[in-house]
Amino acid sequence: MQRDMGKGRDALVVCSDKSLGIGITIWDVDTGDHLLHIPTCASPSHGLLCLRKQFLVASQIHRQGSVGGGAIFIWALNKPQLPLRSYPVEAIVPLSCTKDGIYLAGGALSGNAYLWEIASGRLLKTWHAHDKSLNCLLFSNDDSLLISGSNDGMICVWSVISLLDTGDSGSLPSLLHYSSEHRSSVTGLLNTSGSSSSVLVSSSLDGTCKVWDFVSGRLIQTQVYPVAITAIVLDPGEQLLFCGSVDGRIFVNRLDIGLLEDPFFVAQAQPVVLKEHNGAITALAFSESGLISASEDCTICMWDVVNWVIIRKFSHRKGAVTNMTVIPQSSLLSVSNRQRVSNQLHVSMLDKYPQPINSSKGKITLPSSCCSLKEKQIYLDFRSTDSLNQHISDFQKDGTPAAMQMKVETCIENRIWASRMTKHVMEMNKHLQSRLLDLMQCRLLWPTEIDTPSSRKRKMLKIESPLLQGEEEPQSST
Template sequence: MDVVLASSPVDGDVGCWDLQTGAEQMRYRSCASAPHGLASVAGRFLASSQVGNSSSGSILYWSWHKPQVEIKSFPVEPIVSLVSDPDGSFLLGGGSSGNIYIWEIGSGKLLRKWQGHYLAVSCLLFLDNSLIASGSDDGCVRVWNLVSIFGERDNERMKDPFLFSFQEHALRITDIVSGFGSSNSILISSSEDRTCKVWSLSKGKQIRLITFPCIINAIALDPGEDVFYAGGRDGKIYLAALNATCPSNGKFDEYIITCLNEHSKAVTCLEITKDGLSLVSGSDDGTVRVWDIKSQRVIRVLKLRDGPVSNILLVQLPNSTSNLERVAKLPSLDKNLDPTGTLTAIRISPLNGPPDFGYCSSRLMLNAIKELKQRSSVGAMEMELDRLREEQRVCAQLLQRRKKLFDDLWRARIDTLLDDDQ
């Protein structure tokens, strides 16, 4: 089932509705998340950062089938933005001080912490399993390589570990989205300076600037990557072209095609379905609107009980909840940095049948292997082989990522030389 989730920055519930019918499915209680503070962890459970009036915040977990909070964690500082990697192995948090945190979900360990920005990290994005992008109140957009970050022992003192640092925006970054292609993709950022900028990650530079009539709070990229939608503080949703210009009417920038106008207050968040047929928008007017992209008309209006809408997620819920019971057994997230920085939890999935996204401590696994070895059992040999296969798989993935990074850097260097020759 495809569902729409919406949260508010005031103390209230997270609403959950069926995308196709608009029927309410659940209300997840006690959530007050700032923009970009709501995350689906690989579709297995819901996580949210809570930022109140106090100097500290919290991170909460909910199971899909229970309205109550199941796990509470208390980081050392308020976490503004929160995102999970595509596999649901890591949780990435952007702090109010500009620090970026990486937790291992299975063990709760804080693996890495580094000063990513000078001001609060307003938004975070996984480009793939190894590349992340961050936007900040300092107006800077940065792209990071996790392979390099995990390769550093004293990562709190790393000097310029980012791949790119785009500093052309004049004010706070409000949102970032990316296309397909990882390190060869495009990145779009919106800012309170009333512009959206398009960046080429293969070239490491800005390739387009679009100026809007108002501040843009949120953006959503069409799957075809020909256009993108920008939600403005004037309550309008602007449709902008990426690969062509539009006839000038003297009213909008040359890249702005049209605008959609149904919200009575500022548009705060946008999401687009994977098939590119529907656009979902949230607003300070407290409504979530589902748009038919072809006709550019609202086909459904959903209402939060209290306050404005700060976040929207589109999630495909699993058909069975049997593998979600383990959420309550996950550990809370550590406050302090793990001195070893090593991964200690391994995701276990069966060879046959539906995937099981549970976690098992590697220490428990090694103890089980040791015990079985003492019994000289065949099971110990099979478990040892499985462990070696997992290590081989991880090493192979790391090697492929390093090769891809080298190829991307080589292509970028060649493109730069060719551009200079022209």
């Protein structure tokens, strides 16, 4: 695998959502050679990403009759056979990370969104972002904004600063603005990285691609297509927009936003159309060699974007590709075979629930309500390589269908327990508020009857007042 991994060579990473057994396949982009297979992965669309060219992160959805079963797996690319497994409180679909690899965002089928700190695994924020399931998540190029697209056609822009405000875990993040211009599910989000870094491109099943200034929320341009758009990508020069459709066609339009100010402007130019796939386009990506497209027909094509011809074809016979990303082949080399870097990224198991702010950094105690007696005795420092490998090995042994079902059941039990505790806390707050109102009312009605030393003295003076006024005390007869 390592013999031809020269500097500058790309590797193509693909996975399906059909079965955990299919896993991740990695090819050499230039030669088509099979480089590596990573078992146990079934990731939904937008659920796979490469973290700082050091880790692969994939959300998992288990379809064996379980709506609550889901996980996030993290593989070290230099040793990818044993993933670090995390089990969020609900299934996560899209993932996105900041450019520096510090934060990871995930979106759920319920419309909830989550933000983790990757090094410590701490869950920083969870909030209800959309009314329907999240399909796409994207951090802006400066990592100051998080953009979310949903099955309800909504696009929301959130301030990352407000997401990092952990002073009040129940506080809502700052929603800068939102858009409901799309009439169907949002299928893709892109951010330009050039001089106009505030430009956002979105695609939808309504057959449109829209160009936004996402800082102000202003719609700049709308491109209309005859069919639903399922995937989008920009060329490295950010001049051409490639739009994959539900019928297998790829439309190529020039992204010429210029100084357009009319939000109702609709692009009329006839795009170039690439046609080779027989199923819906599921993913688009660019490598140094050209455009790469994946389809439900289980094929992956590499295109020469100058002559508009196919350079190479890959066959993924194990199922339709739902996720695709391009990484440097050098990332697959072991640490001993490549130059060690000082900014090596550390990852930890992601928390299921928010942890106290003053908890030990980089450490986690497994919740007693959802762990076996053996797991309760485990206390891990995730910055230790030996303990991390031991933890990964334990999860690998438990990775059976029965174990997964048990984890789902305990997850449901934890949610029921959390609901009961929430109800109990609300009742306690209501009782305390009632007591406080009663005390305030008593103080307003009888302000002089409060039992204090001065009030007792006044009472004694009232009792002795007849004597002080000169009245004689009755003499008892002898």
